[in-house]
Amino acid sequence: MEKDIITQLQxxxxxxxxxxxRLAQKEILLRQISSAAQETGAGRYFWFYLKEVIQHEAALIGQPIVGVAVLILLMVGGGVFSISAASGATPGSFLYTVKLVSEKTRFALTVNSEDKARLNVKFAERRAEEIKGLADKDAHVILNEVADNLKEEISSAQEQLKQVEVNNPGTAVDLAKDIENKTTVLRQKLQETKEALAKSGSSANSKINEAIRSVDEAGLSALGTIVKSAGKNNTVNKKELSQRVASKLNITKQKITEVQADVNKVFSAGFSRSESGLQIYQAPNNVTDMETKKKAEAKTKEASKIITEAEQLLDDNNYQEAVNKITASEQILNEAAQAVDQKIIEQSDETASSTTPQVKGIIDRLGDGEESAENASTTIGN
Amino acid sequence: MLKSGSLQEKILVGRLKLKDKEAFSHLYDFYLDKIYRFIYFKVTSVSEAEDLTSQTFLKIWQLALEGKIKVNESFQSLLYKVARNLVIDYYRSSNREKNKISLEEAAHIAEADAHLDQAADVKIEMEIIGRRLKKLKSEYQEIIILHFINELTIKEIANILEKKRGNIRVTLHRALKALRDAQ
Structure with a gap:
């Protein structure tokens, strides 16, 4: 009964x-306040905005000392110059905080959703560059944080695009095209970093995979906006539309192949060395892994089937349905990819604990001759 | 998207204090529906709700001009307090009975719903619950509107009504009971 009343209230x-x-009243109110209103440009109150941003951020992270330090730095260092000096700062450095604060200030000063979306993408591009730099330096803990930041920026861009679609559909298509183009480039950059990291067997790869998935989602969402608009207003020519949809479709097909390969590699059989010589151990090693592998394989098959349907729809110039199928395929594929990433993380945790060096006393060392033969496990090819 | 208590809002309120018309416009757009709904259930006609809503925003502008918007005060709380005080003053000055349900009111609810594209049975349900809500005493009405309709948290409501959170929770429970029992 109570739930029913609450539903009715809602x-x-x-x-x-x-x-x-609403509109008439707004006009009247704005006219009434005009005489006393001041013209304000964003630059006029820069210090006020910056102070608000720093105080807000410091309160959120519970580290007021950081906020105060940044404020002092800005005041002593000449404000604008410090911010431009910070623009090249790398993650982990003190000036990087100033860089992030200045980005947030700029974002907060921007009221228009379209401009906000473009800023989000720009900041995401910066994060991708930073990730590449961190991968080269092996700073994987910080890399994970920067990857999370990238995901937030790209997710915000997606939200802003939705706002623009609702409030200003006329400008939504151009913005969507811009986002779609940039997310394609962003994807490429992250993919290159991922491939470089894969050689070192880093677990940061799973974070980069998450970032790639976010970027793909934003790109697909932007494509959806373009296709929807083309359906309504003929604002996009068919050839361009076809190329964009085909490109997205091909990316998804490529991803399916990669995930299928990853499923086989991560859940595959391996070799171990024991006293008796080389030994093949059966993997997946437990029932859970077997089930996970089966589910992941089933998902990649389903994603593949849906993409085939998308191809057919594209051939029939049914762009909207083709995009819907690509989206559905990606969602299923992501589930398989997430299972693979999770397994990679588990495996890298196991590797880290099994290779932890032990400090041995003399008595332990006397027994080493027998033990090391049993415990050593190397897989061929490593 | 603007959120209550967010950095974006703080910056807009800061600009409002500096008499920025554009900031006023954005805050108006964001809060209009909520303030209108809050007042709507406390008055007896659409025109009263409209007038008092406009007066709320004009009052906020006036406070901004007089430098009376405090730095650390929640802007949302301030808006609701202003709206609430305006409704109280309105009834004091006009000696109207707040909870009298009139035919005009029935028309009021139907009128407000006229532009909503909803099934007839949902409209009837809304009419019924709306009438029952209007029959409640002001204290119960406010708390139900703020929490279930305008989605404010207990903490935010406590701030607006200047009461303790425990007190708000108890009153909310009693208000729901009173609503269930209202015919």
Whole structure:
């Protein structure tokens, strides 16, 4: 009964003032306040905004000393110059905090959703460059944090695009095209970093995979906006539309192949060396792994089937349905990819604990001759 | 998207204090529906709700001009307090009975719903619950509107009504009971 009443109360959220009244009243109010209103450009109150941003950020991270330090740095260092000096700062450095604060300030000063979306993408591009730099330096802990930041920026860009679609559909298509183009480039950059990291067997790869998935999602969402708009207004020519959809489709096909290969590699059989010589151990090593592998394989098969349907729809110039199928395929594929990533993390945790060096006393060392033969396990090819 | 208590809002309120018309416009757009809904259930006609809503925003502008918007105060709380005080003043000055349900009110609810594209049975349900809500005493009405309709947290409501959170929880429970029992 109570739940029913609450549901009924919630339905009252739809009560709103009439649109005609809303607009007319806004105009009247703005006219009434005009005489006393001040013209304000964003630059005029820069220090006020910056102070608000720093205080807000410091409160959120519970580290007021950071906020105060940044503020002092900015005041002593000449403010604008410090910020531009910080623009090249790398993650982990003190100036990097200033860089992030200045980005947040700039974002907060921007009221227009379209501009916000472009800023988000720009910041995501910066994060991708930083990730590449961190991968080269083997700073994988910080890399994970920067990858999370990239995901947030790209997710925000997606949200802003949705806002623009609702509030200003006329400009949404151009913005969507821009986002789609940039996410393709971003993807390429992250993929290159991932391939470089794969050689070192780093677990940071799973973070980069997450970042790639976010970027792909944003790109696909932008493509959806383009296709929707093309359907309504003929604002996009068919050839361009076909190329964009085909490109996305090919990326997904490529991803399916990669995930299928990863499933086989991560859950595959291996070799171990024991006293008796080379020994093949059966893997997956437990029932859970077997089930996980089966599910992942089933998902990649399903994703593959759906992509084939998408290809057919593309051939029929049914772009909207083709994009829907690509989206569905990606969602299923991501589930398989996440299972693989999880297994990689588990395996790298196991490797880290099994290779932890032991400090041995003399008595232990006397027994080493027998033990080391049993415990050593190397896989051929490593 | 703007969120109550967010950095974006703080910056807009800061600009409002500096008499920025654009900031006022953004805050108006964000809060209009919520303030309208809050007032709507406390008055007896759409025109009263509209007038008092406009007055709320004008009052906020006036406070900004007078430098009376405090730095650390929640802007959302301030808006609701202003709206609440305006409704109280309105009834004091006009000696109207707050909870009298009139035919005009029934028309009011239907009118507000007219532009909503909803099934007839949902509209009837809304009408019924809306009427029952209006029959409650002001204290119960406010708390139900703020929590279930305008989605404010207990903490935020406590701030607006200047009461303790425990007190708000108890009143909310009693208000729901009273609503269930109202015919």
């Amino acid at each position: 339905s009252l959220r739809t009560i709103k003032p009439k649109e005609s009244w």
